[in-house]
Every structure is written in C-alpha cells, then in structure tokens.
Amino acid sequence: MDKYAGVLIVAEQDKGEIHKVTSELLNKGKELAGKLKASLECLILAGEGIAAEELNFRGADTVYYMKSEAFEVQEEYLFKSNISEFIKEHKPEIVLVGATDFGRSLAPRVAAALRTGLTADCTEMEIDEAGKLIQIRPAFSDNILAHIRTVTYPQMATIRYKEFCESGRDASKPVNIVEVKPYLDEYDKSRVVRVFSDEEFDITEAEVIVAGGRGIRRKEDLTILEELAEVMGGAVGASRALVDAGMISGAHQVGYSGNRVKPGIYVACGISGAPQHLAGMKESDVIIAINSDPSAPIFNVCDFGYVGDLYEIVPELIRAVRRG
CATH class of the missing domain: 3.40.50.1220 (TPP-binding domain)
Structure with a gap:
C-alpha cells in the first residue's frame, strides 16, 4: 500500500462549467488530504474550454487535464479507459467521484478496471486512526448508516450531490496545472452518434x-x-x-x-x-x-x-x- 498516496478528485464539467458536486468534493478532499498529510489532486477530461484553473483556485494542489474532441461527449467507455490508466500510473490512495448520473455510471467501470472496491452514494467520509478511509452511506431505507472500509487500493467512492459545502475560491493560490496526453482518444467499443436532451432543467x-x-x-x-x-x-x-x-x-x-x-x-x-x-x-x-x-x-x-x-x-x- 505504501506506493499509493494522495487524494484524487475526478472532476465533472459540462459546457465549460464545473459541476458543483466537484467543488463540494474538493472541499471534503482538502479535509481528508489534510488528515493524511497528503496532496489533493484533480483530474479532468474535456474538449474545449477546460476549467483547470478554477479547480486549482478551489483547492486542488495539482490539476491534471486531458484534452480531446472525443471528450466533448461524456461516453463511459472512453472516460473509463483514460481515467483508469491515469490512476494505475499515478496511484492515488483515495479516488472520489460525484454521484451524478454520469458519475454513477462511470465509477463502477473504473473500479472494475482497477479491480478495487467502490462504495456508492456516500453521505460522509472519515479517516480512521489507521489512516484508512471510512465511507459512510445510508442503508436499509435510510434506517441505518453503514460504515464501510475498502481493503483494496485505491479506495473509491461516489459522493452524493449537496452533502458538503462548496470549496471556497482563492484566486491567489499558485497555479499548478499539468497536461496529460490521453491514453485513448478514439471510440473503441462504442460510438456516440447523436446526443438527445429531453430536459431543460436539473x-x-x-x-x-x-x-x-x-x-x-x-x-x-x-x-x-x-x-x-x-x-x-x-x-x-x-x-x-x-x-x-x-x-x-x-x-x-x-x-x-x-x-x-x-x-x-x-x-x-x-x-x-x-x-x-x-x-x-x-x-x-x-x-x-x-x-x-x-x-x-x-x-x-x-x-x-x-x-x-x-x-x-x-x-x-x-x-x-x-x-x-
């Protein structure tokens, strides 16, 4: 396990805007990273208009970004392949993903590719005395709170939206942004032909x-x-x-x-x-x-x-x- 270190937030962006759940995860991620005395990093995949600097200002020590026209559409297989390869190379100890529609579809695929566990829809997270991530989520129709510890690495969890406050913005924070070449930027097993949106509101x-x-x-x-x-x-x-x-x-x-x-x-x-x-x-x-x-x-x-x-x-x- 000693080769794994740091907290990684997988950011979600839509039309050039960072999803608010990412800002919430950065806020919680800072707390977890502080307790572990580790770095807080963020990974974002997008096409044009990547908001990497904003992630830096919101608390990430380092922002890694992959840029490709293929990432204009959120396609699970393509994102899974690139994110899992990045994690294999960088070996973060903890990986957090927002429990949005896309995050709920993406995270299990990444966890399976990494052969690690995943706790879904967490409402709280803590670091125990041994430095392990305790993932807390409701169970049995919200009648109990389950405390889950993943024995494999990285420790992965999806976090419900609006569980934590958004991270404050500090524009004076030193910018540390690193571009990463996509591991795969072509559709292999699937191809998005057209995207339909049937809702005008969230x-x-x-x-x-x-x-x-x-x-x-x-x-x-x-x-x-x-x-x-x-x-x-x-x-x-x-x-x-x-x-x-x-x-x-x-x-x-x-x-x-x-x-x-x-x-x-x-x-x-x-x-x-x-x-x-x-x-x-x-x-x-x-x-x-x-x-x-x-x-x-x-x-x-x-x-x-x-x-x-x-x-x-x-x-x-x-x-x-x-x-x-």
Whole structure:
C-alpha cells in the first residue's frame, strides 16, 4: 500500500462549467488530504474550454487535464479507459467521484478496471486512526448508516450531490496545472452518434419543487402541478409510482432510486411518504404535504400538512400564490 498516496478528485464539467458536486468534493478532499498529510489532486477530461484553473483556485494542489474532441461527449467507455490508466500510473490512495448520473455510471467501470472496491452514494467520509478511509452511506431505507472500509487500493467512492459545502475560491493560490496526453482518444467499443436532451432543467438545482405521487390519477392531471410550480417559480417532481406508470420521465423522480433534492420548499401532492421517497427529499428546508390519508407517513416529516383532496387544495394554493 505504501506506493499509493494522495487524494484524487475526478472532476465533472459540462459546457465549460464545473459541476458543483466537484467543488463540494474538493472541499471534503482538502479535509481528508489534510488528515493524511497528503496532496489533493484533480483530474479532468474535456474538449474545449477546460476549467483547470478554477479547480486549482478551489483547492486542488495539482490539476491534471486531458484534452480531446472525443471528450466533448461524456461516453463511459472512453472516460473509463483514460481515467483508469491515469490512476494505475499515478496511484492515488483515495479516488472520489460525484454521484451524478454520469458519475454513477462511470465509477463502477473504473473500479472494475482497477479491480478495487467502490462504495456508492456516500453521505460522509472519515479517516480512521489507521489512516484508512471510512465511507459512510445510508442503508436499509435510510434506517441505518453503514460504515464501510475498502481493503483494496485505491479506495473509491461516489459522493452524493449537496452533502458538503462548496470549496471556497482563492484566486491567489499558485497555479499548478499539468497536461496529460490521453491514453485513448478514439471510440473503441462504442460510438456516440447523436446526443438527445429531453430536459431543460436539473431538478436538483430547483429551489421550489412541486411533486406528485399516487394521488395523481391521470397523466393529464399533472397540469395542476405544473401550474403550481410555475407560479411558485419551481419545478415538477414525482414519486417513483408516477415514473413507473409512464406519466413523467425519470429525470423528475425524487427518492432513493431517483434524485436527492434539498430545495427551499418541497410540496408533496398525493405522496404517502414511503421511506424510499423520503430519503430523497427529507432535508428540504420546508416541506408542505397534501394527502387525503391523515395517517400518511409524509405528515411525520412535513412542516405544514393539509388533509384533503389535492384536486381541491392545489387550485386553492395556486390562487393564493397569485394573489400574493
């Protein structure tokens, strides 16, 4: 193990902008690296407009970047091949990846290529007395916190978005940026022909979310949620039941198997409050619940609760918001 050293953050960039989860990882990475008395490094793969300097200012001691037109599209096989080869050569002790859609798809591939373990969706990390990484994540519908230690190296984990504060920016920090030649910059086993985007928003960024559950009877009835979300300046979310029923796309799903959100206001309409759903939204600043069942678990976590028919209450809320 003595040949492994340092903490490596695998950065994620989209359209020239660093994903906020990367800044959060840099913040936590500084803490871990400090306890290990090790360096904090960052690796980024992108096409044009690589934000390497920003990663330096956010806390990375050294930023390594690979530049290629092939990296304009986030393709798992290509990224996996380059990242795993970089790790084999540089041998970081700890590798952290953001638990975004792409990160969740990429990290297991990298771990498999390195023949090491991976703990997914961590909410906290610590360094124990032996200098090992303790990876903490919810288990059994968030009823317990599992403490996991990887016995192989590097120790890898994906970290949930919005678990840590973003790293502060210090533009006076010395710039240390190193370009690395891509190990592979051609599509080998797959080729991206065209990229489709079916969503114009990222629900994890919404400050207000109006979410629907089994209480929504038909797809057409989502319009009342859309109207409430519009007047409140928010986005529409959904429980897994609506996604499974084909009423709305998975990008709107909130819960353990969907998106984890922390908006200022979360309005749960016709959502009973299954543990899997609560795991994704219970840290919202204010939770408003509307449900016809007074014993629904959602009322145990809400700040304001309305027992009644959402088809009557939601239109009243819309009118009240419009009146100001």
